[in-house]
Amino acid sequence: xxxxxxxxxxxxxxxxxxxxxxxxxxxxxxxxxxxxxxxxxxxxxxxxxxxxxxxxxxxxxxxxxxxxxxxxxxxxxxxxxxxxxxxxxxxxxxxxxxxxxxxxxxxxxxxxxxxxxxxxxxxxxxxxxxxxxxxxxxxxxxxxxxxxxxxxxxxxxxxxxxxxxxxxxxxxxxxxxxxxxxxxxxxxxxxxxxxxxxxxxxxxxxxxxxxxxxxxxxxxxxxxxxxxxxxxxxxxxxxxxxxxxxxxxxxxxxxxxxxxxxxxxxxxxxxxxxxxxxxxxxxxxxxxxxxxxxxxxxxxxxxxxxxxxxxxxxxxxxxxxxxxxxxxxxxxxxxxxxxxxxxxxxxxxxxxxxxxxxxxxxx
Amino acid sequence: xxxxxxxxxxxxxxxxxxxxxxxxxxxxxxxxxxxxxxxxxxxxxxxxxxxxxxxxxxxxxxxxxxxxxxxxxxxxxxxxxxxxxxxxxxxxxxxxxxxxxxxxxxxxxxxxxxxxxxxxxxxxxxxxxxxxxxxxxxxxxxxxxxxxxxxxxxxxxxxxxxxxxxxxxxxxxxxxxxxxxxxxxxxxxxxxxxxxxxxxxxxxxxxxxxxxxxxxxxxxxxxxxxxxxxxxxxxxxxxxxxxxxxxxxxxxxxxxxxxxxxxxxxxxxxxxxxxxxxxxxxxxxxxxxxxxxxxxxxxxxxxxxxxxxxxxxxxxxxxxx
Numbered sequence: 001x002x003x004x005x006x007x008x009x010x011x012x013x014x015x016x017x018x019x020x021x022x023x024x025x026x027x028x029x030x031x032x033x034x035x036x037x038x039x040x041x042x043x044x045x046x047x048x049x050x051x052x053x054x055x056x057x058x059x060x061x062x063x064x065x066x067x068x069x070x071x072x073x074x075x076x077x078x079x080x081x082x083x084x085x086x087x088x089x090x091x092x093x094x095x096x097x098x099x100x101x102x103x104x105x106x107x108x109x110x111x112x113x114x115x116x117x118x119x120x121x122x123x124x125x126x127x128x129x130x131x132x133x134x135x136x137x138x139x140x141x142x143x144x145x146x147x148x149x150x151x152x153x154x155x156x157x158x159x160x161x162x163x164x165x166x167x168x169x170x171x172x173x174x175x176x177x178x179x180x181x182x183x184x185x186x187x188x189x190x191x192x193x194x195x196x197x198x199x200x201x202x203x204x205x206x207x208x209x210x211x212x213x214x215x216x217x218x219x220x221x222x223x224x225x226x227x228x229x230x231x232x233x234x235x236x237x238x239x240x241x242x243x244x245x246x247x248x249x250x251x252x253x254x255x256x257x258x259x260x261x262x263x264x265x266x267x268x269x270x271x272x273x274x275x276x277x278x279x280x281x282x283x284x285x286x287x288x289x290x291x292x293x294x295x296x297x298x299x300x301x302x303x304x305x306x307x308x309x310x311x312x313x314x315x316x317x318x319x320x321x322x323x324x325x326x327x328x329x330x331x332x333x334x335x336x337x338x339x340x341x342x343x344x345x346x347x348x349x350x351x352x353x354x355x356x357x358x359x360x361x362x363x
Numbered sequence: 364x365x366x367x368x369x370x371x372x373x374x375x376x377x378x379x380x381x382x383x384x385x386x387x388x389x390x391x392x393x394x395x396x397x398x399x400x401x402x403x404x405x406x407x408x409x410x411x412x413x414x415x416x417x418x419x420x421x422x423x424x425x426x427x428x429x430x431x432x433x434x435x436x437x438x439x440x441x442x443x444x445x446x447x448x449x450x451x452x453x454x455x456x457x458x459x460x461x462x463x464x465x466x467x468x469x470x471x472x473x474x475x476x477x478x479x480x481x482x483x484x485x486x487x488x489x490x491x492x493x494x495x496x497x498x499x500x501x502x503x504x505x506x507x508x509x510x511x512x513x514x515x516x517x518x519x520x521x522x523x524x525x526x527x528x529x530x531x532x533x534x535x536x537x538x539x540x541x542x543x544x545x546x547x548x549x550x551x552x553x554x555x556x557x558x559x560x561x562x563x564x565x566x567x568x569x570x571x572x573x574x575x576x577x578x579x580x581x582x583x584x585x586x587x588x589x590x591x592x593x594x595x596x597x598x599x600x601x602x603x604x605x606x607x608x609x610x611x612x613x614x615x616x617x618x619x620x621x622x623x624x625x626x627x628x629x630x631x632x633x634x635x636x637x638x639x640x641x642x643x644x645x646x647x648x649x650x651x652x653x654x655x656x657x658x659x660x661x662x663x664x665x666x667x668x669x670x671x672x673x674x675x676x677x678x679x680x681x682x683x684x
Contacts, residue, residue, distance in 0.1 A: 074582040087580035101584040
């Protein structure tokens with residue numbers, strides 16, 4: 001199937017020479033829910049603004065149904081946006097805000113009024129037509145912003161951190177709501193967030209961005225289970241990233257022990273980063289028969305509700321462990337990891353300097 | 364409660380410098396001055412005494428004047444002479460305000476444009492002349508526009524250089540020396556020049572403050588630049604426009620210096636007459652009555668403006684549904 005959006009080699013350099021996007025390419029299919037995920041200043045909002053037409057890329061193209069839309073101003077693009085702070089018109093009431101698009105196109109008012117009613121019903125605000133924007137809560141305003149965009153029946157809806165201003169409970173509700181709306185309307189969603197949990201919950205595919213580049217693109221499961229760089233592993237969920245050496249294919253050495261793993265193709269004695277998720281580290285008693293596994297001492301214990309979070313020191317490293325069984329502080333333990341839970345990556349090229357600069361920039 | 368003490372200086376200030384003068388003008392406005400009436404009585408010994416209204420007698424001729432409550436000044440105020448002056452003042456003020464709006468709004472809009480570099484510098488350049496003395500600024504227009512002024516000099520040398528132009532102009536009855544000054548247009552020019560920045564500033568401030576994301580949202584929903592202006596920028600800048608209109612209109616109705624300099628006394632406005640009453644004619648009572656009239660007109664105007672604003676808001680409400 002033809003992709004609805006093809007972003008090719010998009011480059012944005014700001015006036016002061018800051019490279020906001022350094023040649024980004026991304027294919028987005030019909031009815032897909034794609035999330036651009038990354039820390040502040042990674043270029044995700046810039047990419048979204050390029051698609052919406054609010055930012056002019058220096059080079060590269062954005063193909064919409066096969067046609068380059070870069071030269072088109074925003075009002076000529078069949079793409080709508082839900083802005084981060086909603087940007088609702090405070091001098092208009094709810095119905096007038098939602099009717100803004102159809103009204104501009106000079107559509108029949110009775111038909112528009114019916115459509116507005118239908119849209120408000122879909123976002124759970126039936127009967128709110130006459131309300132003033134200022135009288136709405138954050139979540140309600142957010143729903144109005146979605147209705148205002150969707151009434152134009154766009155093929156692509158861009159959402160710029162639309163849930164960032166909501167409290168946790170409301171955010172969870174709206175995540176499900178958005179996912180439902182996306183499924184029901186069949187519209188392609190391009191969603192920007194810095195909240196990895198949000199990205200994993202809602203998306204069909206996630207593009208993890210850093211310093212103006214897409215580091216990894218894949219399904220939430222791929223991104224979580226097989227991060228291709230230390231940055232992705234670190235950004236998506238909690239993880240232990242350890243320096244290691246690939247002894248040979250399917251055998252990796254870290255924490256001064258050798259582990260069987262499923263990765264290969266790195267070459268012998270290659271320097272690598274090893275990622276182990278906290279929940280994949282198993283703590284065994286010292287009398288466990290396992291041989292040749294690292295040992296450690298429990299340094300701290302925290303109850304987190306669903307699980308206990310422990311820090312275990314093993315040699316130079318401190319490892320994060322999630323487990324439903326608590327181990328007392330000071331206890332000596334053996335550490336075990338299943339081969340499939342070891343994720344081996346090439347040494348990361350993400351210099352801390354670049355990351356810091358981008359993060360500062362975003363503030 | 365404890366903060367009440369902090370308002371005392373303000374209340375005092377307002378009482379002394381606002382309420383008291385207003386009451387005085389009101390008092391002067393509703394009174395006339397007259398000498399105390401008396402009857403002269405010649406006594407048998409040939410000396411003269413004076414009998415006052417209350418029947419008391421005095422040997423000295425009463426010369427004191429006293430104020431008497433009377434609405435006669437209001438009657439005088441309604442004479443056609445003064446009403447015509449008021450109408451002319453209003454007409455010139457309205458024209459001045461409209462020109463300021465037509466010139467000022469686009470300037471404010473351009474200055475707030477995203478592509479416009481260094482708007483602060485340009486605003487500064489607009490305001491800088493206003494720091495110079497008001498009279499000096501107006502006098503400089505005189506030296507440009509007077510019969511032997513800079514502009515006429517330029518035109519004269521142009522006509523000398525191009526005889527064909529001279530003939531063409533003569534054929535159309537344009538004299539060698541064009542009279543620019545001493546008419547309504549000159550007064551309007553003087554007012555527009557002096558008050559334009561009062562129109563630009565409030566409009567600029569309001570447009571500058573307007574959330575740019577609203578413009579982006581409008582564009583996103585399909586509004587072209589003209590629609591964006593009409594549906595977002597314009598409604599949001601209305602408070603600024605109303606403020607600018609007030610700040611230009613009120614001084615324009617009451618000014619007298621500009622009309623005296625640019626109009627050369629040939630275009631008297633209501634302000635000139637009021638000034639006259641406190642100066643040459645020395646009739647503070649009638650001057651106060653006229654001041655009250657102007658005050659009522661200005662208040663009525665501002666009330667109407669407020670109403671327009673509210674009605675517009677109400678109309679917007681029903682525009683779509």
